[in-house]
Amino acid sequence: MSRTLPVTKNDYIDVEFEDLTHEGAGVAKVDGYPLFVPNALPGEKAKVKVIKANKGYGFGRLIETYEESPYRVKPLCPIYKECGGCQLQHLSYEGQLLAKEKQVRDVLTRIGKLEDVKVHPTLGMQDPWRYRNKSQVPIGEQEGGLIGGFYQQRTHQIIDMKACLIQQEKNDEVIQRVKEICSRHGVRAYDEGRHKGELRHIMARYGLVTGEVMIVLVTRTNDLSNKNKIIEEIAESIDGVKSIVQNVNTKKTNVIMGDETRVLWGEEVIYDNIGDIKFAISARSFYQVNPDQTKVLYEKALEYADLTGEESVIDAYCGIGTISLFLAQKAKKVFGVEIVPEAIEDAKRNAELNGISNAEFAVGKAEEVIPNWYEEGNAADVLVVDPPRKGCDEALLQTIIAMKPKKVVYVSCNPGTLARDLRVLEDGGYTTLEVQPVDMFPQTMHVECVSLLQRETI
Ligand code: SAH
Numbered sequence: 247m248s249r250t251l252p253v254t255k256n257d258y259i260d261v262e263f264e265d266l267t268h269e270g271a272g273v274a275k276v277d278g279y280p281l282f283v284p285n286a287l288p289g290e291k292a293k294v295k296v297i298k299a300n301k302g303y304g305f306g307r308l309i310e311t312y313e314e315s316p317y318r319v320k321p322l323c324p325i326y327k328e329c330g331g332c333q334l335q336h337l338s339y340e341g342q343l344l345a346k347e348k349q350v351r352d353v354l355t356r357i358g359k360l361e362d363v364k365v366h367p368t369l370g371m372q373d374p375w376r377y378r379n380k381s382q383v384p385i386g387e388q389e390g391g392l393i394g395g396f397y398q399q400r401t402h403q404i405i406d407m408k409a410c411l412i413q414q415e416k417n418d419e420v421i422q423r424v425k426e427i428c429s430r431h432g433v434r435a436y437d438e439g440r441h442k443g444e445l446r447h448i449m450a451r452y453g454l455v456t457g458e459v460m461i462v463l464v465t466r467t468n469d470l471s472n473k474n475k476i477i478e479e480i481a482e483s484i485d486g487v488k489s490i491v492q493n494v495n496t497k498k499t500n501v502i503m504g505d506e507t508r509v510l511w512g513e514e515v516i517y518d519n520i521g522d523i524k525f526a527i528s529a530r531s532f533y534q535v536n537p538d539q540t541k542v543l544y545e546k547a548l549e550y551a552d553l554t555g556e557e558s559v560i561d562a563y564c565g566i567g568t569i570s571l572f573l574a575q576k577a578k579k580v581f582g583v584e585i586v587p588e589a590i591e592d593a594k595r596n597a598e599l600n601g602i603s604n605a606e607f608a609v610g611k612a613e614e615v616i617p618n619w620y621e622e623g624n625a626a627d628v629l630v631v632d633p634p635r636k637g638c639d640e641a642l643l644q645t646i647i648a649m650k651p652k653k654v655v656y657v658s659c660n661p662g663t664l665a666r667d668l669r670v671l672e673d674g675g676y677t678t679l680e681v682q683p684v685d686m687f688p689q690t691m692h693v694e695c696v697s698l699l700q701r702e703t704i
Pocket residue numbers: 532533534562563564565566567568569583584585586589610611612613632633634
């Protein structure tokens with residue numbers, strides 16, 4: 247038996263928005279039935295047209311706004327609508343910080359059943375623009391020349407982009423220049439449909455403190471037309487270039503990087519500093535994209551770890567050892583675990599570079615390496631995790647519960663999986679004392695959190 251829905255496709259209805267989805271669309275409830283409408287903000291009243299009515303939720307289009315949110319602003323970027331990389335430019339920065347705090351609180355309640363956890367106001371940036379240190383653009387062709395920028399929303403059509411307002415200006419300059427040089431030397435863009443052509447992506451990474459630039463040319467082919475001339479021109483004409491790298495990706499895939507990486511010119515790494523610590527970063531390693539806010543995030547993690555110098559600490563999902571080295575300054579010993587071998591090489595190099603001798607690093611899956619350590623009788627007093635979006639593996643969470651570190655500091659880029667994992671740890675004897683959202687990605691719906699958990703009984 248099918249129940250009739252409160253809305254029908256092509257209806258025009260008046261609604262009031264009460265929330266935002268993870269994609270930044272407004273949410274209105276019609277007799278409890280959620281309707282998602284792009285570009286609408288909480289608190290706004292509007293007429294919408296129902297575009298699609300699924301069983302449990304529908305989609306609408308904004309027709310006329312009767313009452314605007316006091317937080318609504320005009321988006322700064324001229325390509326905001328087509329690009330889709332940012333979702334919140336039409337919301338003031340103050341509004342964004344409030345929305346992120348609410349998102350975290352709602353998800354902790356809904357998924358984690360954590361009603362009473364203290365969620366602090368989101369720590370935001372002074373200037374929430376031009377913050378990204380890494381730019382990665384797909385390459386296409388138009389009228390015989392190379393273009394690069396972004397895929398038009400929900401398509402694989404590449405739109406050329408001269409500037410991205412959340413990128414460091416240096417990255418815009420580098421991408422423009424490399425595009426132009428490769429174009430002039432007859433490089434053909436990768437054609438996804440036919441799986442032909444050479445250049446798939448250009449990646450630029452910029453060390454904000456050091457001014458060093460790394461350029462990665464991701465190619466389908468092993469070779470690149472006029473490679474030597476291209477390298478020479480890039481090296482001569484772009485200030486700060488320290489490393490030019492080729493990554494070969496021969497596969498038919500949406501994954502950007504392939505398995506083979508080779509240095510074409512200069513160093514294998516570039517350097518950057520966060521606080522007092524210097525980091526070597528190679529092409530394949532994860533490095534936080536917003537260096538100013540990374541410092542805020544790591545300082546909070548360090549504050550939550552509350553180290554006295556006597557502790558043994560595990561840093562799971564350690565990347566190039568960034569958090570590990572921050573912790574090592576205050577701990578007796580830090581053990582970092584990470585799945586990407588190049589990142590662990592960087593981590594070891596970074597420990598040495600900073601004269602830190604109480605940090606050790608291991609390659610492997612956190613959910614395999616840490617249980618092994620525990621079986622061998624090694625336990626930590628404090629455990630830090632910073633997993634990718636999918637959160638921690640169940641085997642790791644169960645090992646934490648068995649190992650019983652006094653404190654767990656959970657750094658997360660996805661509130662949904664954070665809430666799920668906190669529930670498991672709570673059921674295993676931990677209490678979530680506080681959660682601090684940090685705005686690492688202004689103008690987007692993404693939010694990073696640092697959480698502090700403590701064992702109820704030792
Ligand atoms: N703490 C680091 C990195 C965080 S990003 C920093 O702040 O810079 C998450 C990291 O987890 C990535 O480096 C990724 O390569 C790694 N990773 C992904 N799955 C993993 C797993 N199962 N075990 C260990 N590391 C993993």
